[in-house]
Amino acid sequence: MSDFLFWERTDQQDSFQLGGSPPAGKSSSWLPITWHSLVPDAEIAFPDLGEQIQQLEGSAEPDSSSLVQSDDSTQLWDHHKFVAAHSYSPQRYAANVRERKRMLSINSAFDVLRGHVPTFPYEKRLSKIDTLRLAIAYIALLSDILTTGSDPKSYVQKCMKNGYTGHQNARWNTSDLTARLSWVKWD
DNA sequence: TAGGCCATCTGGTCCT
DNA sequence: AGGACCAGATGGCCTA
Numbered sequence: 001m002s003d004f005l006f007w008e009r010t011d012q013q014d015s016f017q018l019g020g021s022p023p024a025g026k027s028s029s030w031l032p033i034t035w036h037s038l039v040p041d042a043e044i045a046f047p048d049l050g051e052q053i054q055q056l057e058g059s060a061e062p063d064s065s066s067l068v069q070s071d072d073s074t075q076l077w078d079h080h081k082f083v084a085a086h087s088y089s090p091q092r093y094a095a096n097v098r099e100r101k102r103m104l105s106i107n108s109a110f111d112v113l114r115g116h117v118p119t120f121p122y123e124k125r126l127s128k129i130d131t132l133r134l135a136i137a138y139i140a141l142l143s144d145i146l147t148t149g150s151d152p153k154s155y156v157q158k159c160m161k162n163g164y165t166g167h168q169n170a171r172w173n174t175s176d177l178t179a180r181l182s183w184v185k186w187d
Numbered sequence: 188t189a190g191g192c193c194a195t196c197t198g199g200t201c202c203t
Numbered sequence: 204a205g206g207a208c209c210a211g212a213t214g215g216c217c218t219a
Contacts, residue, residue, distance in 0.1 A: 091205085096196060098206070103194075127192060 118180035137177045156181045 110128055117134045119126065126134065145155050159178040 092197080095198095095206085099197085099208090100195070102207070107194095129192090 118177070118183065120180060120183060123180075134177065134180075138181075141177060141181070 110131055113135055114126055114131050117126070117131060117138050119134075141155075141159070144150075145152050148155070150158075156178055160182060
């Protein structure tokens with residue numbers, strides 16, 4: 001293992017350099033980050049680190065908006081910057097991986113839920129909080145339809161006309177929901 | 188440029 | 204003990 005793995009710029013907050021020597025001609029503004037400074041009890045090795053990240057990235061299908069938009073060398077670079085920025089214990093790293101996967105499963109559940117709430121055809125992707133609020137209002141409205149035995153289509157039309165009063169305390173309580181429902185094909 | 192939304196990391200707590 | 208869950212902090216991206 002080399003003496004140090006990263007160089008950090010002292011004049012630019014977010015810049016690191018991989019390797020055993022500072023970038024040419026810029027030595028005055030670069031400081032070495034030693035492996036020991038990242039992992040105090042240095043005999044820790046992560047032979048499967050790259051593999052684990054690859055597995056996670058492969059299974060994760062991350063949102064494209066969260067990906068680093070850059071070429072391969074920059075992505076590799078960002079990976080090392082990511083590693084450099086955090087002092088690791090294997091347990092902490094494993095916990096982070098589990099947490100990321102857990103959040104991904106929650107997000108996929110949100111995607112499923114988004115597919116079940118009424119939206120305008122041209123509407124952009126609902127946020128998580130709006131998805132929850134709309135789902136709550138939608139369930140309440142469907143419940144009203146069931147308990148009153150109303151015809152769904154005419155019930156929605158009535159709500160569009162008179163306002164939906166069955167559900168209190170909801171941000172999506174009236175026209176927001178019923179306007180979306182007006183796009184639903186009931187037949 | 189501020190605010191909203193989001194992903195990620197992290198430490199604490201609870202559960203098995 | 205280890206994993207699941209949670210909430211706070213942080214930083215990036217996007218939009219009005």
